[in-house]
Amino acid sequence: xxxxxxxxxxxxxxxxxxxxxxxxxxxxxxxxxxxxxxxxxxxxxxxxxxxxxxxxxxxxxxxxxxxxxxxxxxxxxxxxxxxxxxxxxxxxxxxxxxxxxxxxxxxxxxxxxxxxxxxxxxxxxxxxxxxxxxxxxxxxxxxxxxxxxxxxxxxxxxxxxxxxxxxxxxxxxxxxxxxxxxxxxxxxxx
Numbered sequence: 001x002x003x004x005x006x007x008x009x010x011x012x013x014x015x016x017x018x019x020x021x022x023x024x025x026x027x028x029x030x031x032x033x034x035x036x037x038x039x040x041x042x043x044x045x046x047x048x049x050x051x052x053x054x055x056x057x058x059x060x061x062x063x064x065x066x067x068x069x070x071x072x073x074x075x076x077x078x079x080x081x082x083x084x085x086x087x088x089x090x091x092x093x094x095x096x097x098x099x100x101x102x103x104x105x106x107x108x109x110x111x112x113x114x115x116x117x118x119x120x121x122x123x124x125x126x127x128x129x130x131x132x133x134x135x136x137x138x139x140x141x142x143x144x145x146x147x148x149x150x151x152x153x154x155x156x157x158x159x160x161x162x163x164x165x166x167x168x169x170x171x172x173x174x175x176x177x178x179x180x181x182x183x184x185x186x187x188x189x190x
Contacts, residue, residue: 023153030130039127047101051075055090056110058083089124126160
């Protein structure tokens with residue numbers, strides 16, 4: 001029996017080391033590589049000015065074409081519309097942009113009477129997961145993470161695997177462009 005107990009303890013120790021290492025590797029990759037989605041871009045972008053800033057859900061994302069606005073007005077335009085976002089998501093995204101030094105002359109936020117969701121959506125919350133341990137704070141916003149998400153290494157990545165799984169990690173590492181950043185209505189700000 002003692003041999004079996006030692007074997008189990010060794011396996012748990014090895015598993016713990018693997019989980020800690022994987023958590024550190026994922027954190028490093030997502031914090032130190034180029035952005036692949038609009039949330040990452042908002043978190044990583046530093047200072048800039050835009051004349052027209054658009055926030056909202058897929059209607060904004062798909063129907064506001066900044067190239068036409070720029071050609072017509074001669075002013076700069078950025079479209080941070082994202083599919084399936086709520087008002088809270090837009091608020092958090094706006095605060096992330098402001099905290100990183102983005103200034104704007106005109107702000108357009110989609111208001112939709114059919115959107116009843118005033119809380120942060122699960123997919124938007126998942127997109128903030130890699131940055132939980134970093135010093136990123138959003139004014140007046142609590143992520144409401146479970147104890148497991150905050151304290152168990154790698155659990156946050158395992159829970160939101162559909163967004164930040166191994167495939168996304170390798171794509172992030174090898175700088176593959178995502179469709180979310182490569183839209184005609186959205187350009188990476190320099």
